[in-house]
Amino acid sequence: MGALASSAVEMGGVVGIVSFPSIEKNYSVAVFPGYFSSFAQQREFFEKDPLGSKVWNNILTKTRSTVIAYNPVGPFAVYSTVDKLDTVDSLKGLKARVLTKPDRARWKGLGVGKMISMPTREVYTSLQNGTINTVSTVPSALKAYSWWEYLKSGQLPYLGFADSYLMANKPWYDGLPDEIKQVLAEEGANTTKASTDSILQASEQMHKEFVQRGGHLTVLEGDELEKLRRIEAAKVEPALAEEVDAEVFAALKKFVGR
Numbered sequence: 001m002g003a004l005a006s007s008a009v010e011m012g013g014v015v016g017i018v019s020f021p022s023i024e025k026n027y028s029v030a031v032f033p034g035y036f037s038s039f040a041q042q043r044e045f046f047e048k049d050p051l052g053s054k055v056w057n058n059i060l061t062k063t064r065s066t067v068i069a070y071n072p073v074g075p076f077a078v079y080s081t082v083d084k085l086d087t088v089d090s091l092k093g094l095k096a097r098v099l100t101k102p103d104r105a106r107w108k109g110l111g112v113g114k115m116i117s118m119p120t121r122e123v124y125t126s127l128q129n130g131t132i133n134t135v136s137t138v139p140s141a142l143k144a145y146s147w148w149e150y151l152k153s154g155q156l157p158y159l160g161f162a163d164s165y166l167m168a169n170k171p172w173y174d175g176l177p178d179e180i181k182q183v184l185a186e187e188g189a190n191t192t193k194a195s196t197d198s199i200l201q202a203s204e205q206m207h208k209e210f211v212q213r214g215g216h217l218t219v220l221e222g223d224e225l226e227k228l229r230r231i232e233a234a235k236v237e238p239a240l241a242e243e244v245d246a247e248v249f250a251a252l253k254k255f256v257g258r
Contacts (some may be wrong), residue, residue: 005063011174015164023062026055028247031108032240033159034232035256039196042161051251066173069166069188071195074138074203075158081133085155086218088228096134101243109235139206156219
């Protein structure tokens with residue numbers, strides 16, 4: 001992100017939750033668990049909601065950048081080394097990896113016993129030696145990092161949708177001929193659709209492979225899902241609210257109907 005903003009590079013890939021919260025804290029709503037139901041809904045909040053678009057435009061202005069295409073990392077869910085995560089209470093007492101502040105808020109609200117911050121490079125060894133036994137991650141990570149050698153169970157529905165962006169330095173982009181901008185706009189739209197469709201399909205396929213390997217996947221529904229939502233509202237939401245401006249959080253809840 002720094003390289004793009006300084007014009008050291010003209011284009012580059014940026015993972016939103018890694019780069020943006022330190023620039024604009026209100027972007028953290030993008031990974032508030034259980035709010036957005038799809039990439040499309042999340043993007044629409046930042047593009048069309050008055051306060052959501054204010055947050056997004058602030059990021060683009062501060063970083064002197066513009067988005068060419070979306071290239072999402074994937075939807076994310078909870079996975080553990082325990083045999084099953086078939087209830088809300090099955091998360092109690094587990095040892096969870098923390099990647100973001102919203103992670104910590106959710107783990108605490110759901111009664112996780114221990115929370116440990118660690119970079120991705122340390123997760124495999126930590127699962128292996130038992131330092132942690134639970135992670136919130138995208139399905140592709142199960143195979144890409146070989147975490148499924150130790151992870152035995154997963155819990156759905158997805159908590160959220162980790163987006164990533166192909167971005168360009170704005171002064172450089174503004175200096176391009178109009179016909180080149182048109183090409184970038186058209187190909188950016190094609191890339192966005194293709195990458196979003198493919199990551200969702202790949203995530204579904206990864207879960208099939210996970211189950212074929214002996215993993216257990218639970219989709220919380222009915223009373224159990226309602227129980228989860230009640231706990232989130234009572235215990236998780238107050239902690240999440242501390243991470244962003246009150247008006248932005250209110251706009252998020254109104255936008256998603258919560």
